Amino acid sequence: MGLSKEMIKAGLDHVGAVEPRLAAAVAQSGYPEPRIRPEGYETLLRTIVGQQVSVASAAAVWNKLEARLGQGCPPERLIETEFDELRTCGLSRQKQGYARSLAELILSGGLDLANLPEQDDEEAIALLTTIKGIGRWSAEIYLLFAEGRADIWPAGDLAIQIGVGNFLDLPERPSEKELRDIAEAWSPHRGAVAIFTWHHYHVMVM
Template sequence: MGLTADQLKTALDTLAAREPAFAAALARVGYPPERIRERGYATLLRTIIGQQVSVKAAASIWNKFEAVLGGDTLDPSTLLAKSDEELRSAGLSRQKVAYVRSLAEEVASGRLDFERLPVDDEEAIKALTGIKGIGRWSAEIYLLFAEGRTDIWPAGDLAVQIEIHRILGREGRPSERETRALAEDWRPHRGAVAVFAWHHYMAEMEVI
């Protein structure tokens, strides 16, 4: 499960006590809500389906996808029994059909066991990115929201890059490397910072 509201508050209060910019940002937009997902196959499957599409489009595709699977999104064998044409009828591209099949095969075969991912974050990311269609960002999002790993830092995320500079009162958008370097002093609370960055981004969008 992802980071709880109490975990987020404790981590952000710790950082705000030593970083005035965080304290000011918390005063502006408040604490972020929990972003918790279930551990396992269905959550990572949903992550793949949501790649490179809007939130609204992802929700629409997922609903059609569930219908194609007869509502059974927890058993990879259900997906593997469907033809490519059936899966594409839900709105999946040929590439994403290949990706969801790859994930289902890894889980069905037992090669991927969500209960036995490496404890080390980088090793867990490596295990997940070994699956076709799972890049570093998708692996990080899964580990943060479904496993609640406290120090996951998705430095390649555009909103995180933008908001970290905005929160710190800097101009422009840092690169992924710069974003990763900026966060070194925030260990082991970088996961809470990422959740707060998204929260801050949405709050700023509502003001515009």
């Protein structure tokens, strides 16, 4: 689902009205495009595959996995595939453990992604982080990109820390805790600010 272009613009305009430094950054970098991912198993599996590797490397591994397992890497196919076969696709032993744990939870019904707590983001994050290999950042990314939760704020993300530090003209990069404190005033539109900040960061480094 994700946040639509209209929702992102409305959220940024709302926050920009009370934070002129954000409004100035939006005027400089432009409004970002939406970042939308499908809800469910495939997006979480792709998150695991993409951990600690470049976007290009993650895409290459995913393409090899789909070629071997089928579109979306169905959980039953993943479970029955031997270690060496998955390793030839570029999936490390550790990531295989995480991927198999996710697939087993999906197949057993131990995790129902269609029924995450709707009103409480922290409860949904807590449930997602029970999956091996899914930390807070990964859970927040899923809830923002796949579910379109408007107030998700991945304050542990390095690019967001650098980007916010830049447009607020802070003397040094804020810590995760400092960034959470700073963004309290931007609720309930922190998701739109996060999506913009990634966009702003990439404009900065290009």
